[in-house]
Amino acid sequence: VSQVPRRLFQPTGGVEGTRVDKDRRPELSLGSYEILHSEKHAPAALLLAVDVSPAALRGGHVEFVTHQIHTLLSSLKQDADVRVGLLTYDSRVHLYDLSPDLSRPHMMVVTETEDLQLPVREGLLVSLRDCAESLDSVLQLLPEFGADGDDSDDVPLELPVRAGLAVLQGLKCPGKLLIFHSAALIETGNTNSSSGFFGTSKPKSIFQPSEEAVSLAKDCVSQGCGVHLFILSQQDVGGAWPGHIPYLTGGALYTYSYLQGDLDRERFGADLKQVVATDTGYKAELRVFVSKDLRVSGCYGLFVPGPSPAHVTMATLDRRTTLAVELTHTRALDETRGAAIQAVLSYSSQTGEKRSRVHTLTLRSSRHLQDTFRNYQAQTLLAFYCKKMYCSASERPLQELREELQTEVTEALACYRKHGCSSSASAGQLVLPQFLRALPVxxxxxxxxxVLLPGLRSSVHQRLQQRCQVLSLDTCSTVRHFYPLLLPLTLPVARSNPQKPEGALRCSAASLEPSGLYLIHAPLTLLLWVGSQVPACTLGELFNTSCFSSLPSGEVKLPALENSLSVGVRSLLSTLTSQVPFARKLLVVKQGDTCEEALQRHLVEDKSPNGGASYADFLYHLHINSVRLLQ
Incomplete structure (x- = not known):
């Protein structure tokens, strides 16, 4: 007989035997709660890695980056307890001892980069309060670096990742690693990633990361190191895509193409500020438990897959991190008990607190298909299919994935026609469930x-980047990506609430009038279409020019003019930008311009430039095929 400690004994009361302490214990009374553990982990650090290769120095990127870092750290002084570290690299790694006891910072050069060993550990990560002056002095000297080492501009991107990871491992703490890279992108070691896509018979291979990238990402996950990569150079066509490690560790890839113009510089500053300011959890573990006769058959998102889809480990996560979980049942579920799902997320906070967040959900089950169709949500299904197909793109042919999507929707419509709708519906009548009417589009x-159907003008790098960006979106943002918001920019709409845009139009060329201005808003796109017959007074109020032919197209920044239309449109743009996780540039497209293809890609109800079917044609094929299934 085992002895039960007194503190674990709780009496029950009533006929049902309910514990009397139920209201005082969240796990007995709440569906969602968070547990603060007594154990304390090391607080997270902010580690900055700056490329000082000859290419970075010649291009002036080092001077720009150090100025932006100085501005960032000045804004962080109110949170002076955060630990900060700095390293620079070319073909070697330069570490900096920022200990406040030193009269000036010490630089240590590590030339053996294959098996990187830290010469010291003390002083590599110091609280901002104690190292602000030392860090500023180092940042001021970095643009004056001489290329006294290897003159080669080729710097493997894995080098700063390994160096930053070694610092965090040596000091046994998690953190964010921000890499500012300017050298040409090269790959090292054997790889089956995007660099070898020419002449291959396996188009799926372009989405597969190299074995070295996966191995390095796993090490980052174990340490809780989230990599954020800022690329300041132009990516070479057919070269290495550098985004696998950042996205697999909860970070992201930001590209700027040599920081051409003020718009790129503003976007860089906004991205850098958002990365540092985002509240982040480290060394996260997600476990999903389900009731009897259910099992977790798949989990889709940006993470390094493990042996079990019910157990996911992540280096970092934030409030925007989204995963899709697929459940399958082995036999008919008990209608009286329903289905129980519990998700337990364990992570450490910025200050090192160990927390576990628990969500428990019970869903009703039914053997009647009518009940199932009544509880469908087209938006949720879109987000699920998007994550599943985009994750499967690394293993399966794209044509097979497109056919599977069409088959899934066709079978759902055939099932509804057979079991859920009125028997009086004729074969020529299109029948859609009430809550799935938007699913076909x-x-x-x-x-x-x-991602699934490449166009002639879409590069491999653009597709890889878009795939990871869309995988990181939540449900609402995913819906907005695949069906953008099309707003006519008249004065009433500019003054309306962008949360509930009353004037939103269907995404079709038929919605565009030559005399109008239209804004297309999606998480990755902000596009302003200008009709050829827009009144000159309207052009003057918004663009400060009265001539359509002299209106610049491409990336622009609207002038700050003191009139109702300009103020309303700029306010609308600011509000819409605050709702998305990416800093975007406004793209102006004039009617009849050669760049109008950028608009056509977002008019999703029409036939796409890459050959995708229009909504009307796709819906017709769905209807015909669903009727044939029942014959």
């Missing part, structure tokens, strides 16, 4: 997206 947009 969503799925068609997903099928013809550039």
């Amino acid at each position: 969503y799925i068609n947009s997903l099928r013809k997206s550039e």
